Amino acid sequence: MKKKWIAAVLAATVALTATACGGADTDTTDNTAKKGGTGAAVFNGQLEENVTIRVLENDTAIEKGYFKELIDAFNEEYKDKGIQAVDANMDQYLDLANDGPYGYGPDVLYQANDIIMKYADGKHILPLPAEEFDCFEQIPDTAWNAFHATVDGTEYTCGIPVNVQAPMLYYRKDLLPADWESAWDEDKDSVPDMIQSWSKMYDYSVARHEANKKQYGYMKSLNDMYFSSGFLFSYGGYIFGNNNTDPSEIGFAAGEAEKGAQVLSQLASAMNEDCIDDTITTNAYSKLADGSYFATISTPDVYSTFLDELTKAYEEQEGLSEWDAAKKAEENLVMTALPQLPSSGDLTDKNAEQIVSKCMGGVNGYAVSSYTKAPNACLEFVKFATSYDMVKRRAHMLGIAPARGDVAKEVGGTSEEIFKNLDAGNIILMPSISAIAQIWTPGQTFFIDLAQDVYRADNEKKYKDLASMKAGLEDMCKQINEAITTLQ
Amino acid sequence: MKQTVQTFMKTATVPVKMSLLLMGAGHFRYGSISKGLLYLFVELSMIYYLVQRGFNDIRGFFTLGTQRADAWAGIEGDNSVVMMLMGIFAFIVIAVFAFFYVQNIKGAYAMQKRAENNLPQKTLRQDLADLLDQKFYVLVLALPLIGVCVFNVLPIIFMILIAFTNYGGNIVPPELVDWVGVDNFRKLMVLSKFGPTFLKILGWNLLWALLSTTINYFAGLGLALLLNKECVKGKAIWRAFPILAYAIPGFITLLAFKFMFSYGGPINQMIISNGGTPFGFLGIDAKWSARLIGLLVNCWISVPSIMLLATGHLSNRDMSLYEAAKIDGAGRFAQFRKLTVPFMLFATMPVLLGQFIGNFNNFGIFYFLRGGMYMDGYFLASDTDLLINWLYNLSIDNNYYCIGAAISLVIFLITSVISLTVYVKSPSYREEDTFQ
CATH class of the missing domain: 3.40.190.10 (Periplasmic binding protein-like II)
Structure with missing residues (x-):
């Protein structure tokens, strides 16, 4: 009886080992299936529905209530698609390169050009179709250049300029x-x-x-x-x-x-x-x-x-x-x-x-994480947040100097002065390299x-x-x- | 060892020998089914782990990845750092398995011997009962041991291994890291910019550790002796003040001192109001005044803990020795030198060594007091930086993790050699019974 029992255990051992090997094969197949998801090509215009976008915003924008206005307006506009933007509630000094691959980073980031662009080399942020944005013609080349990156020999735009910081x-x-x-x-x-x-x-x-x-x-x-x-x-x-x-x-x-x-x-x-x-x-x-x-x-x-x-x-x-x-x-x-x-x-x-x-200056702007599950919805959010109305509202509420020429002209005063200085090349933007x-x-x-x-x-x-x-x-x-x- | 193996091969029964291949086989043969099942479970788990990821992790440890990640193309790729960590973990798992494997053979052979001598076999229940009685220490120490392995040993091994890679600079994930042998140590010694800076900082670091430990120790001891005097009234209140300084977080104290000694701080304001010229106590030209302020501020932060420690130990002194010394005509200083100091050194040598290591690696003092400057003649460091600050500048500010790890290893070697030498030569080690 005892021998039979031992034989049964041995048989089970062999079976389990075989199963374990089979498990490994299955896993490999799964890994292959995961490939080919993200990239600039993911901006195909098909909005992901019923998704939540985590947005990392500037602390001042949150404190002064601008960010709430922004996400409320966006959520109202896209409620029929089930797209909702929320505060990512993360530290400004997060490390997207380390956190992003594990799903911890934000989907959309609003940060200075030197911070955003340090993620470009490692492709942690997505190249954006800048020409599709209504602000494209309104923003001077100097500001766009702050978000340009040459990766693998090709030039990309990895952020959308929103405001200019200068002494x-x-x-x-x-x-x-x-x-x-x-x-x-x-x-x-x-x-x-x-x-x-x-x-x-x-x-x-x-x-x-x-x-x-x-x-x-x-x-x-x-x-x-x-x-x-x-x-x-x-x-x-x-x-x-x-x-x-x-x-x-x-x-x-x-x-x-x-x-x-x-x-x-x-x-x-x-x-x-x-x-x-x-x-x-x-x-x-x-x-x-x-x-x-x-x-x-x-x-x-x-x-x-x-x-x-x-x-x-x-x-x-x-x-x-x-x-x-x-x-x-x-x-x-x-x-x-x-x-x-x-x-x-x-x-x-x-x-x-x-x-x-x-003087030395910087441009703050929006970027989209490469690790987002809803790139098209994120792109839509960035388009919304960089629209004329929202940037104008931002300038009024926060006193920022907009990177958009039309808003800078409308706001006037210091904002316009900074814009003119940027356009004239008097503001040397912090380089976007490590x-x-x-x-x-x-x-x-x-x-x-x-x-x-x-x-x-x-x-x-x-x-x-x-x-x-x-x-x-x-x-x-x-x-x-x-x-x-x-x-x- | 060879003889033991030969004896085993000659005398072990077939089921016991089978335990070499199938863990628990010997236990099944001699009736300990539950223990046999446990060993079998361990073996099966190990096979499952190896097949599922163990073999890949070990291979990854050596290759550190072959596929670069590309988030835009959706290629997950290999993360060299994670692969190294998982590789180390795989070796730890194998070591744990090896332990169980040996226990399995030893146990089976012991059961065979008991059966041959007609002794009753120990059941699993009895073994478990032993863990609560004779082998209670195993049960109690196992958990901390596992904790130490995971939270201490693993990061230390990881740090040591980083020193042998090119991790850092531009080589950070998604780039793949490679093994580079002793290249980083060679750079430390050979690169013209490193060598002089390293030697200058090392010299100051040793002086700093020695001076600060000595000052802190004797200031703390002196304060404790003073507050131990019978003539001191309100000892509790006097002792409370140093403890207040101790209770305030160190970096807040340091920032407060930085402000006090800054150009706009109260000390310079007093100098100005008395018609003097402001002095850059921590400025760019203030090499030795900044070092002196560092020593004093460190003393301010560390003395309370030494005072508390000394107060406890001083209460254990044998006062009859002092009475005898007094009768023999020994003065107060002689009593201090011949009785108090040897007693305290004996009792506190391990703590003193801890203080020395702590001061050697005291990151906060000069980071908070005088950070943000690189001096001429130093590579990415200032003349008050310690090795640990330089390590920080290189590894965190400048991302040279591999060089930082190499410096860490050098620091570890220096501090461990000094500590061990001092400890082995100290009365705490050589005359363990003197004060018992």
Whole structure:
């Protein structure tokens, strides 16, 4: 009996082993069946019905209620198809490359061009049929280029531009000298000279500080590469070669970029040691509000923070009601384009020709994940979100500078100014290649050193003339190049 | 071993020998059906696992993938990193199976011997009862052991293996990773940019670990001795203050100190209000002042824990030794040097070594106090960075995971050699019975 039982167990063993082998075959077939699903070809116009699209949006858009309006409007429009857009409820710093293949990423992403485009090489986002979008003709090539990628030798567009981010000058109208119209408006165009020219801004900074040692004119931490690099670009510097696509050529020292470094150094001399580290960046809101600083630069998205701080200051300092304080703050806080620079790179040169300031910027836009199960529905969502009405609504609610020319014109003011600057090539967009990650720390180190140099004793100074500044910039480029190439 | 095998082959019965091929066969023969079934189940599971994915995982471990993923073309492709992990897991499964396999043969042979000596066979129930009695330690330790294997050993092996691949830079999924042997270690030594930076950082790292451990230890011990004095009133309140510093998360303390020493911080404000010039305590020129501030801030964070530890140990001192020393004319410093320090070193040497390793790998101090600068003469590092910060710059900021892993291995070798040497030479190891 026992032997029979053992024989039965052995037979079962053989059978199970055979089954196990069979299982493997079946699995292989399944894997083959999974292939051929995704790709640009998946945009076939056939909307997937009864699907939910997870959208990763900008935090400010969510906070200020724009995103809710957007998805409510989209869901209403597509409710008969059963397509629903929802907040992906994910962190802005998600990693689509690692999460996407396992189904954890969003279906649609709204992020800056450098973030979106780092996914293009690995094909983690889908190439989009840009020409099909009604915004195609309205968006300048510069903005489209930020989302262009060459993959396997072919060029693709992997994102749809929505808004442009660029540094803006913030200043307080009520801190202008009482006699500005006679003393600080040489061209009599009713715009203070210091807002139009960095040379005049420097003069005013020196004058304001001399009059009151606790007050300053223009203040900004130099260590922020994003803001400081624009001064280099204005004199011929650039980030990477071949329209920011070739990291083997690093151009921060190109042209007469050292003149930009000299301008920064002169501006730093009218500040204080706080410009060396990030002290000014941290306290700019409160210092502009309490009148210690006259002007600073920042991005348009923090306008409301400056405004809130100034409102609070008026309430506390002048005892105004909240409404009156807010009204006064709106009148006095001005956000405008950057002043012009002297072609000589010397802020004390009164006869120099003025040149346009360039700056580093970025374009935020929408992209579609390669791992979405509903690519056509996602494409429809992106078309909806980048339509004239929605971008206009976005600009009104969030104060962004739209990438669409028609909306920028309609909104006017700063938005239009930024758009014009982008169109004119004065906003150098962050390159959409992975090597961009290597520029920040070497750049920051150089600018810290440059700012520190202003406060070093004469015998310890490293940057005494343009040649030494050029050498410093070349060192920085070398460091970036080594970071990119050494271990490849 | 050879003799044991020969004896086994000579004396084992056919069913026991069959256990070599069919696990549980010997147990079936000698009446332990349930144990036999369990062993058979293990074998069948192993076969199922190997066929289903085990063989593929092992092959994948060596190839690290052959098909690049292409999301646009719908090709799932191979993920080299996952393949490596699953390969390691497959080897662990095989090792576990090997353990059961040996137990199966040993068990069957032991049953044969008991049968030959007319001894009753142990049932599964008796074996399980043993696990709750004589072999309770096996039951209790098995789960943590499995946990350690999965959560500690697996990542450590993974990290070690990464050091022998080209993972990082542009070679990240969907690109396929390859084995490159000791190429990364060669780069560390040979590349002109690496060698000098590595040596400079290593020198500072060793000095930092030594100084910070010594300062923290003696400051903590000193504080504990002070608060142990009978003349100190309100000891509980005095002890509470350092604990407050300990209770605040380290990175918040570090950011607070960074602000304090910044140009706009309160220390510089005081200097300015007294007519002085602001000083860049943590600035680009501040190599040694930044290092000194790092040491002091680390002391601020670490002293409370040492103080608590020392307070506990000091209460176990044999005070009669101090009385005797006093009678013999030993002064306070002599008592401290000859009695307190040896006693404390004996009792706390493992903790002290832990502190040394912790300080050697103290990532937060200079990351929060003075991050974001690359100095001249250093490759992707500053003059206050420790090896762990450099490792971070390389592996996280710059994606060179393989080089980061290679540096990790070097750090591991350095710290383990120092720790083992110090420990083996310490009284805690050599004179274990001295204070017992």
